[in-house]
Amino acid sequence: MSTTTRRGGKLQSEIPGLSKALCMKLLTDLEKGKRPVLHATKCSLDNSIYNHKVGYLTPGGKKVATELNVSSVKKMSRAVFMLEILLRNIESGAVNTKRELYYMSKGETKATPLLKPLDFTEQGESDETIDFICEILECYREELNCYANDRGGQTYSQQLVVTETLPDGDTAVVDLSKLGTSPFQPKNRPQNLKLSARKKIDFCLIVESEGTANTLVANGITKRHNCIVMGAQGVPSNAVRGWAKLIQDQLSVPMYFFGDLDAYTLQNIYRTLKAGSAASLIRNQDYSAPDVRFLGVLPDDIKRYDLFDYPVKENDMQEVRALKKADDALKNDPFFQDKRNKGLADILRWLYKNKRRCEQQAFFSVNPKDPTMPEKILIDKIKRGDYV
Amino acid sequence: MADQKKISSSSTAEYFSKNLQQVGFSSPTKAVLTTLKEAVDNALDACEEHHMAPDIRVEIERLGPGSIKNSERIRVMVEDNGPGIDADDLPKVFGEYLASSKFGRGRCTRGQQGIGISAATTWAQLTCAQGAKVVSKTKAMRKAVSAQIEVDIKNNKGVIKNRETFEWDRAHGTRVEFVFDGRIQINGEAGLLNYLLGTTLVNPHLNLEYKLPEQEWQKVERVSREVPLIPEATEPHPHTMKLGEFIHHSHLFGRQKVNAWLKKGFSRIGDSVIDDIVKVKENALTKGLFEKLVDQLEDGEMAKIFSAIQKAELKAPSTNSVLSIGEDAMSKSIQRLGKVDFFSVVTRKPTICDFKPVQVEVAIARLEQKTSDASDSPAQLLRFANRVPLQFDKSACAIAQALSSVNWRAYGLAQPKDAFPLGPYIFAVSVVSPFIKFKNASKETIDASDELVEEIRRALIQAGQKLSRYIKAEHKANELEEKIRYIEQFGPILVEGLARITQAKEEQKKRAREGLMKILGRDTTATEKELEDANTKLEIQKAKDSEETA
Numbered sequence: 001m002s003t004t005t006r007r008g009g010k011l012q013s014e015i016p017g018l019s020k021a022l023c024m025k026l027l028t029d030l031e032k033g034k035r036p037v038l039h040a041t042k043c044s045l046d047n048s049i050y051n052h053k054v055g056y057l058t059p060g061g062k063k064v065a066t067e068l069n070v071s072s073v074k075k076m077s078r079a080v081f082m083l084e085i086l087l088r089n090i091e092s093g094a095v096n097t098k099r100e101l102y103y104m105s106k107g108e109t110k111a112t113p114l115l116k117p118l119d120f121t122e123q124g125e126s127d128e129t130i131d132f133i134c135e136i137l138e139c140y141r142e143e144l145n146c147y148a149n150d151r152g153g154q155t156y157s158q159q160l161v162v163t164e165t166l167p168d169g170d171t172a173v174v175d176l177s178k179l180g181t182s183p184f185q186p187k188n189r190p191q192n193l194k195l196s197a198r199k200k201i202d203f204c205l206i207v208e209s210e211g212t213a214n215t216l217v218a219n220g221i222t223k224r225h226n227c228i229v230m231g232a233q234g235v236p237s238n239a240v241r242g243w244a245k246l247i248q249d250q251l252s253v254p255m256y257f258f259g260d261l262d263a264y265t266l267q268n269i270y271r272t273l274k275a276g277s278a279a280s281l282i283r284n285q286d287y288s289a290p291d292v293r294f295l296g297v298l299p300d301d302i303k304r305y306d307l308f309d310y311p312v313k314e315n316d317m318q319e320v321r322a323l324k325k326a327d328d329a330l331k332n333d334p335f336f337q338d339k340r341n342k343g344l345a346d347i348l349r350w351l352y353k354n355k356r357r358c359e360q361q362a363f364f365s366v367n368p369k370d371p372t373m374p375e376k377i378l379i380d381k382i383k384r385g386d387y388v
Numbered sequence: 389m390a391d392q393k394k395i396s397s398s399s400t401a402e403y404f405s406k407n408l409q410q411v412g413f414s415s416p417t418k419a420v421l422t423t424l425k426e427a428v429d430n431a432l433d434a435c436e437e438h439h440m441a442p443d444i445r446v447e448i449e450r451l452g453p454g455s456i457k458n459s460e461r462i463r464v465m466v467e468d469n470g471p472g473i474d475a476d477d478l479p480k481v482f483g484e485y486l487a488s489s490k491f492g493r494g495r496c497t498r499g500q501q502g503i504g505i506s507a508a509t510t511w512a513q514l515t516c517a518q519g520a521k522v523v524s525k526t527k528a529m530r531k532a533v534s535a536q537i538e539v540d541i542k543n544n545k546g547v548i549k550n551r552e553t554f555e556w557d558r559a560h561g562t563r564v565e566f567v568f569d570g571r572i573q574i575n576g577e578a579g580l581l582n583y584l585l586g587t588t589l590v591n592p593h594l595n596l597e598y599k600l601p602e603q604e605w606q607k608v609e610r611v612s613r614e615v616p617l618i619p620e621a622t623e624p625h626p627h628t629m630k631l632g633e634f635i636h637h638s639h640l641f642g643r644q645k646v647n648a649w650l651k652k653g654f655s656r657i658g659d660s661v662i663d664d665i666v667k668v669k670e671n672a673l674t675k676g677l678f679e680k681l682v683d684q685l686e687d688g689e690m691a692k693i694f695s696a697i698q699k700a701e702l703k704a705p706s707t708n709s710v711l712s713i714g715e716d717a718m719s720k721s722i723q724r725l726g727k728v729d730f731f732s733v734v735t736r737k738p739t740i741c742d743f744k745p746v747q748v749e750v751a752i753a754r755l756e757q758k759t760s761d762a763s764d765s766p767a768q769l770l771r772f773a774n775r776v777p778l779q780f781d782k783s784a785c786a787i788a789q790a791l792s793s794v795n796w797r798a799y800g801l802a803q804p805k806d807a808f809p810l811g812p813y814i815f816a817v818s819v820v821s822p823f824i825k826f827k828n829a830s831k832e833t834i835d836a837s838d839e840l841v842e843e844i845r846r847a848l849i850q851a852g853q854k855l856s857r858y859i860k861a862e863h864k865a866n867e868l869e870e871k872i873r874y875i876e877q878f879g880p881i882l883v884e885g886l887a888r889i890t891q892a893k894e895e896q897k898k899r900a901r902e903g904l905m906k907i908l909g910r911d912t913t914a915t916e917k918e919l920e921d922a923n924t925k926l927e928i929q930k931a932k933d934s935e936e937t938a
Contacts, residue, residue, distance in 0.1 A: 070908055077882040
């Protein structure tokens, strides 16, 4: 049983005790004929607080109260049912994905006729139940031993050394310079990792496209510079977010994000990496890296490097939606409203006004004959302090 | 011009014989329905004119293959207990176009122009070389007369053949039989069954016996003995006329003073209106002009009077000329459509739309659901114009447009955006007016003017509000049932789960279970109260409805 994971500053080992206390409270209320009420943290933008000194979005005081009545009895029964499965996992140290938990719960309801009414017809229903439990207990899904696939975060470096504490107490040391062309894949439990540098690391570059990160490495960026290069693979997964936070905390190196210049990247990818999201208010503390700077593509880069940019297409629904959201974000999102983030808000405003986008791969158009040109531009920008 | 062609004129019969598609004979299927419809319309109109409760028998059978492609030889027989027709009038009624006792009279009869039944005779004549076989007997006749009527197409005259008299075991009535090429469609929106059931719905006083091919005789009993009195026409309203009509109208009144003609020949014109017209300087009309004889007016003077009247503010036309089925009769009649869960009927007060008197009535019924598919299918719409079912070209019709425009979700019905509501419902909408504006000569679609659509929409909304009381009561009953089911299902699961996690003792578990039942029981009590309220409101509405109909 893993007891070393932090839970908002506390230990995972507290979860069984907390759960039992909560269930006992419900049971006692019922005994008294009193309606039990479950309070869950409201995970939405209107309950998000951003303080530059803290660096990420934190939950406000708003709670969603679920009172037991005929309408909520099913939801509560499902939550207690799923909690029992998760507590069993914590007890035994077993881990599962959400999909696996969905099938496990189906197996349970199939085996016990009394539980049949709880049966989840779609995975979305069991996912919602797991999220509800996290909001009540104010814990991370990972602390309930529920992990998502390790997506994104492939990391390359000639200097970085990772020491992993394994569940059985053993340690494993991974020297990234010894991996050849293979990247290091961060795990969902970055808290079990200890980082060190064989030589001083100058910066960490997080690239939105994992393909472009590979290209930069293949063309020699990690050979020519003492750096870490990581591919985010779109919207950062918990693994990527936790990994970036770990690099920031343990290595204290300057960190830069390089991605497309568009509203989706700025709001959904970069903002999540830097300050977390409203949907994950509970876990932003351990899953955001506030020191990451936006290296580009910046609106000024388009002029300076004569980059190809183009208007947002009407059928590009993802970006059209993101532009609509941008207007709201500029008015209501505490992250973009903070004066310390004025530079980022200005970029978002520019995108909203001009409705254009420029992809990170546009740097490859500057001098097609020189495969290291994008690297040169990035290094030049870092040296000049040309980032936000 | 060397090659000047001779200009000839054609008879009305010649025109229609070449354009039968304009009056409902555009396909073999429509030919059967139109023939039946014209014969039944005539039978019902005749009975009502003489204030007789109609007994109508309909028989339709297949006689063999037809002569035109994809058709069968069909026999349609319609018999009524009406006043009968004098033998000498038979050729006019069944064989002459525009020979009608109803043309342009401005009354709410089904037939208006005298085209339909002659067109049916023409169709039978063209496809099977024989016209209508008619049997008729009036009270005054000792024996019934039977004859074959054909249309002399060249001269628009009815021709009577094989005239015979015989003993008929009926005191009076008419029987007409057509044999022609057509195709039978029994079910569906444009089916014969839909027509027959629709006809019984809007004619509660009708006793109908019918036999369709390969089926037994069916009988639909009347639910009302009250034969509707068709109100007499009111005089035309001058604002509904054009100059030519106005001048022509003056010829009908002989040598009369202008003011007398205006007051007698039109509705809503009196001395005060004439005085007002004279007072308006721009009209440049003197009082003396109105004292002149009508036939002494010059065309210019007539035009000036017409134009002054058009500018004058007149009261809207009278609504006395419309008739209604009535909520009570509709309530009884709608239950003849099948097994009905509940229904709602609304008879709007007569009103004026587009300067014509109109009365709209709506009946909505929910049929006992036979299959679950019915919940996802659009509701059935029955349209009626002057109590005649309309079965084609639904989409452009004022009734269909009004139905789609109402937000039925507000009344508890499912409805896709801008479409018919869904579910096992029948919406019957009847529009009655002496001047219904149809989109075509075959009278299948009512012109969707904004005012008429709005009037129909209001009737539908009123009926929807009444219906929603039933749906709400039903919804509350379902809700209560669902809540009880929920409590029984999830209560024990919740307590068992909590007890397992906390390792609670049996005693504590028992107390928690009792407490939970108490809490959830309170929720059920609240719903029980809501159900009671919904039922009380429904009872109040029912009492109010029966008070109104009484």
